[in-house]
Amino acid sequence: MFKVLVMDGISDMGIQLLYDAADVEVDKKNGLSEDELVAIIPDYDAILVRSATKVTERIMGAGNRLKVVGRAGVGVDNIDLEAATKRGIVVINAPDGNTIATCELTFAMIMSTARMIPQAYKKTVGGEWDRKTFVGVELRNKVIGILGMGRIGSEVAKRAKVFGMEVLGYDPFLTEERAEQMGVKLGTVNDICSKADFITVHTPLTNETRHMISRPQFELMKKGARIVNCARGGIIDEMALVEAIEAGIVAGAAFDVFESEPPAADHPFLNNPRIIVTPHLGASTIEAQENVAIDVSEEVLHILREEPFKNAVNMPPVPANVLNALQPYFNLGEKLGDFLGQTVDTAVSEITVNYSGDLTDVDTSPLTRYIVKGVLQHQLEGVNVVNAMHLAKSRNLNIVVQKSSASKTFTNLVSVTLKTKNEQFTLAGTLLSGYGERIVQIDQYPVDFAPEGNLLLISHNDKPGIIGKVGTLLGSNDVNIATMQVGRKVIGGSAIMVLTIDKHTPQNVLEQLAALPELTNVREFSL
Ligand SMILES: NC(=O)C1=CN([C@@H]2O[C@H](COP(=O)(O)OP(=O)(O)OC[C@H]3O[C@@H](n4cnc5c(N)ncnc54)[C@H](O)[C@@H]3O)[C@@H](O)[C@H]2O)C=CC1
Numbered sequence: 001m002f003k004v005l006v007m008d009g010i011s012d013m014g015i016q017l018l019y020d021a022a023d024v025e026v027d028k029k030n031g032l033s034e035d036e037l038v039a040i041i042p043d044y045d046a047i048l049v050r051s052a053t054k055v056t057e058r059i060m061g062a063g064n065r066l067k068v069v070g071r072a073g074v075g076v077d078n079i080d081l082e083a084a085t086k087r088g089i090v091v092i093n094a095p096d097g098n099t100i101a102t103c104e105l106t107f108a109m110i111m112s113t114a115r116m117i118p119q120a121y122k123k124t125v126g127g128e129w130d131r132k133t134f135v136g137v138e139l140r141n142k143v144i145g146i147l148g149m150g151r152i153g154s155e156v157a158k159r160a161k162v163f164g165m166e167v168l169g170y171d172p173f174l175t176e177e178r179a180e181q182m183g184v185k186l187g188t189v190n191d192i193c194s195k196a197d198f199i200t201v202h203t204p205l206t207n208e209t210r211h212m213i214s215r216p217q218f219e220l221m222k223k224g225a226r227i228v229n230c231a232r233g234g235i236i237d238e239m240a241l242v243e244a245i246e247a248g249i250v251a252g253a254a255f256d257v258f259e260s261e262p263p264a265a266d267h268p269f270l271n272n273p274r275i276i277v278t279p280h281l282g283a284s285t286i287e288a289q290e291n292v293a294i295d296v297s298e299e300v301l302h303i304l305r306e307e308p309f310k311n312a313v314n315m316p317p318v319p320a321n322v323l324n325a326l327q328p329y330f331n332l333g334e335k336l337g338d339f340l341g342q343t344v345d346t347a348v349s350e351i352t353v354n355y356s357g358d359l360t361d362v363d364t365s366p367l368t369r370y371i372v373k374g375v376l377q378h379q380l381e382g383v384n385v386v387n388a389m390h391l392a393k394s395r396n397l398n399i400v401v402q403k404s405s406a407s408k409t410f411t412n413l414v415s416v417t418l419k420t421k422n423e424q425f426t427l428a429g430t431l432l433s434g435y436g437e438r439i440v441q442i443d444q445y446p447v448d449f450a451p452e453g454n455l456l457l458i459s460h461n462d463k464p465g466i467i468g469k470v471g472t473l474l475g476s477n478d479v480n481i482a483t484m485q486v487g488r489k490v491i492g493g494s495a496i497m498v499l500t501i502d503k504h505t506p507q508n509v510l511e512q513l514a515a516l517p518e519l520t521n522v523r524e525f526s527l
């Protein structure tokens with residue numbers, strides 16, 4: 001039974017999928033401190049959060065069965081990604097479900113600053129009938145500058161066009177072609193700051209975007225500019241904004257997010273009549289909360305059940321077509337790594353993977369992760385596909401990936417060579433139509449067996465009678481052989497035998513086999 005901890009009031013409708021799952025037990029909690037979470041997290045396989053709960057290194061360190069942190073939303077700045085990756089904990093988010101909600105709040109904020117609706121409301125309900133103070137501006141024919149043209153920024157741009165605004169955009173990943181399709185003129189941050197009547201930011205908070213709008217940008221602005229931040233506190237320098245309002249440059253601002261949340265009681269925004277604020281409500285619609293909770297629940301179930309998933313934040317994204325092409329190979333890749341990992345007793349210095357046939361046309365890096373995971377799990381604790389490459393890198397393990405043109409014999413072939421200081425070992429596997437996963441080469445020897453169960457790998461010289469001797473010895477010790485494969489390069493030369501055994505071969509039997517003079521090496525593997 002998987003135990004999932006749901007925090008921060010995530011929508012019950014959205015997590016119905018988890019309640020309905022026979023293999024999942026759900027606990028809902030709110031407002032726990034870091035210490036309280038550290039105390040209970042060892043019981044859980046997954047934790048789901050919005051933005052309120054900070055999932056820190058300490059919490060993840062205590063979560064010894066924690067496999068996934070799910071963020072019901074976009075921004076993952078409340079989750080220590082590095083700590084998660086190190087521990088092989090998958091972090092997933094729900095990037096699409098709250099785009100429209102946040103875009104619509106942004107527009108509400110733009111219109112509220114244009115017409116000072118909250119300020120007018122406050123006076124009116126206070127008993128004043130003030131029709132002079134609140135003379136606003138129209139949006140039509142005004143210039144809006146959008147910094148960050150991803151999901152939300154692009155939706156804001158669409159709506160701004162409908163309001164008759166000229167749209168300027170800045171995003172390092174926005175091509176001229178795409179900007180043109182959206183009717184957006186590209187500009188630099190400073191360009192946009194000097195031309196726009198309204199500026200809205202929709203980037204994540206990163207080293208590059210922190211204080212992207214600060215004193216120098218406010219100095220470039222037109223008198224009467226209005227500023228909106230429904231993305232992340234810190235993208236706009238809060239103190240510089242207050243100064244720009246005092247200097248008469250900025251006429252109004254609307255903030256849903258703060259450098260520190262919640263803001264301190266004496267935060268200068270809270271009593272400034274030109275600044276309107278909301279408590280991080282961008283994603284707070286019934287629809288968005290349901291969407292993100294559904295998305296994150298689906299992904300959490302996939303991860304717990306070890307099924308393929310798509311929205312991991314601490315792993316490179318895998319496009320659906322690549323995932324479809326590679327998924328059938330994941331188990332084979334892991335088995336090849338697993339087998340190879342059992343062949344060595346000393347540190348691995350290099351893993352070389354060669355893909356051929358059908359596999360030359362796709363980005364095989366997700367499959368390489370499975371192979372590396374398979375190898376490393378014999379050397380390190382807690383390895384999985386999330387942290388495999390990170391662990392390999394941190395141990396200076398060289399991963400070489402090669403692609404060669406179609407294999408002569410197989411339509412697809414994955415060949416993996418493991419190198420240590422003193423030895424190297426190669427295995428190759430394929431997916432055979434109608435037969436599934438097969439190992440088809442061990443070092444230079446052609447073989448053909450399924451990578452599963454208990455295997456005995458025996459090196460010997462190709463002489464008559466050896467197979468019989470091995471069979472008799474195993475039979476007399478009640479060790480049943482399920483399948484047997486013999487591989488040799490030339491008649492009478494060195495050869496190998498691969499036997500699938502119904503159960504684990506006892507140590508004393510392995511020793512008796514090793515004592516047979518015709519055998520040069522006997523090793524047991526378990527896959
Ligand atoms: N107030 C709220 O409740 C919510 C806030 N957000 C926040 O809104 C922001 C945007 O969300 P989405 O549009 O879904 O994300 P997104 O990932 O689709 O878009 C972000 C865009 O920012 C761009 N970007 C990154 N660095 C940049 C830089 N230095 N300069 C200019 N552009 C840069 C990226 O290229 C990307 O196109 C995120 O920070 C997210 O956390 C999202 C949902 C709700």
Ligand SMILES: O=C(O)CCC(=O)C(=O)O
Binds near residue numbers: 072076280
């Ligand atoms: O969960 C929330 O309400 C915050 C949403 C948000 O900021 C995000 O998705 O990045």
